[in-house]
Amino acid sequence: MSRDINNKFWDEELETLPREELEKRQLEDLKEIVKFAYENAPYYKRSFDEAGVKPEDIKTLKDIQKFPFINKKTQRDTQGVGSFLGELAAVPEDDVVFISTSSGSTGVPTMSPFTKKDFDEFQDTESRWFWQIGMRPNDRYVHALNFSLYVGGPDVIGAQNLGALCIWGGTLPSERLLFVLKTYKPTVIWTSPSYAWQLGEKALKSGIDPKKDLNIKKIIVAGELGGSIDATRKAIEDIWGAEVYDFYGLSDIFGACAAMCEAKDGLHIAENHILVETIDIHTGEILEPGEVGELVFTTLRKHARPLIRFRTGDIGRIDNTKCSCGRTHGRIHILGRKDDMFIVSAVNVFPSDIEAVIREQDGITGEYLIRIFERDFTNKYAVEIEKNSDNPKTDEEVAAEVSAALKARIGVKPARVVVHPDGGLDTRSEHKSKRVIDERNLEYVI
Numbered sequence: 407m408s409r410d411i412n413n414k415f416w417d418e419e420l421e422t423l424p425r426e427e428l429e430k431r432q433l434e435d436l437k438e439i440v441k442f443a444y445e446n447a448p449y450y451k452r453s454f455d456e457a458g459v460k461p462e463d464i465k466t467l468k469d470i471q472k473f474p475f476i477n478k479k480t481q482r483d484t485q486g487v488g489s490f491l492g493e494l495a496a497v498p499e500d501d502v503v504f505i506s507t508s509s510g511s512t513g514v515p516t517m518s519p520f521t522k523k524d525f526d527e528f529q530d531t532e533s534r535w536f537w538q539i540g541m542r543p544n545d546r547y548v549h550a551l552n553f554s555l556y557v558g559g560p561d562v563i564g565a566q567n568l569g570a571l572c573i574w575g576g577t578l579p580s581e582r583l584l585f586v587l588k589t590y591k592p593t594v595i596w597t598s599p600s601y602a603w604q605l606g607e608k609a610l611k612s613g614i615d616p617k618k619d620l621n622i623k624k625i626i627v628a629g630e631l632g633g634s635i636d637a638t639r640k641a642i643e644d645i646w647g648a649e650v651y652d653f654y655g656l657s658d659i660f661g662a663c664a665a666m667c668e669a670k671d672g673l674h675i676a677e678n679h680i681l682v683e684t685i686d687i688h689t690g691e692i693l694e695p696g697e698v699g700e701l702v703f704t705t706l707r708k709h710a711r712p713l714i715r716f717r718t719g720d721i722g723r724i725d726n727t728k729c730s731c732g733r734t735h736g737r738i739h740i741l742g743r744k745d746d747m748f749i750v751s752a753v754n755v756f757p758s759d760i761e762a763v764i765r766e767q768d769g770i771t772g773e774y775l776i777r778i779f780e781r782d783f784t785n786k787y788a789v790e791i792e793k794n795s796d797n798p799k800t801d802e803e804v805a806a807e808v809s810a811a812l813k814a815r816i817g818v819k820p821a822r823v824v825v826h827p828d829g830g831l832d833t834r835s836e837h838k839s840k841r842v843i844d845e846r847n848l849e850y851v852i
């Protein structure tokens with residue numbers, strides 16, 4: 407399909423639907439997908455029956471609130487049960503053309519299956535986001551995201567379908583990536599925010615001024631919060647002399663859930679694919695748009711594995727007011743993860759993983775303190791522990807042991823391990839010990 411490159415919309419009718427009409431379409435799709443899930447996915451049949459709800463109960467969008475939540479654990483518990491795809495899947499394996507999987511750094515990796523139609527719609531949505539930030543067929547695009555198993559890998563097809571010249575960069579070493587940027591002069595690149603910053607710094611150190619010697623006009627970032635933090639985004643923009651846009655995908659759904667527009671005031675969510683609710687983190691009570699809570703997504707059109715009321719674990723708020731760009735789809739503002747999870751070198755780290763290592767280690771008390779901090783826009787973590795008084799090893803030896811054990815378990819070693827004598831940590835004094843101290847920009851923290 408050829409589009410007028412001067413039209414700011416990829417699909418003008420869809421993107422500017424009056425809210426009433428958008429919600430009418432959502433309701434039609436919701437009715438269909440809930441029925442489809444109930445009739446084809448064993449898990450939903452069982453859980454809806456147990457909750458005493460049935461697909462016919464959906465008469466308005468709000469009726470989704472009668473249905474039970476699912477979460478990551480539901481995915482893990484049902485995966486591989488009864489069939490390869492498991493009990494949440496609603497189609498036979500033969501209808502599935504692609505699966506992506508989560509990193510699985512904290513347990514069994516969960517897979518996300520796509521039918522051909524699911525996959526094509528995923529890519530059409532991605533094309534829409536690329537178009538939204540101004541990518542056009544005359545752009546050259548470098549996709550510098552991991553291709554292996556990662557749901558963000560195939561997003562490059564969205565750019566290709568749009569007509570841009572695509573370079574499948576993947577996770578190239580920096581030197582080679584800079585060579586590509588210098589030689590082919592691409593105009594758009596997608597990478598993580600911390601890497602965008604590091605790459606810019608690396609370029610400067612090697613005598614390349616990204617502003618003068620390269621031709622990058624737009625940088626898409628995802629996978630970390632940085633792109634939604636004004637200071638981080640502006641720092642990247644300053645190095646590159648380019649516009650930075652934050653995108654948001656979920657391995658559980660697809661790589662194209664939401665994206666910034668030129669207003670850079672939250673991320674438009676593909677409301678034709680995803681019905682968003684916000685709930686109280688602790689009570690599960692449903693919140694009003696604008697209130698901060700856990701985002702709960704219902705996939706409206708994904709048939710391989712519909713997710714009905716999936717608790718994303720992401721904390722944020724939804725804004726359904728019309729954006730200055732003219733799009734009517736609501737925007738989400740993501741503030742962080744519900745858990746204390748933090749990301750170091752693109753690895754998801756949970757304090758509970760660290761605790762598990764500390765508690766297993768001989769010669770230390772098991773008391774610990776985790777400090778999460780930021781250096782050069784990259785997350786780091788440090789661990790403080792206590793050495794047993796009868797431990798003959800030096801502090802350095804103990805620190806090295808703990809550091810190696812953490813690296814082995816988690817995949818990334820701490821920036822430092824501080825060894826205190828027995829009783830040297832303050833963690834026991836409080837009723838409920840605070841063992842994680844987040845020293846990053848407060849905007850990261852809820």
Ligand SMILES: [Zn+2]
Pocket residue numbers: 667668669674729730731732733
């Ligand atoms: Zn907008």
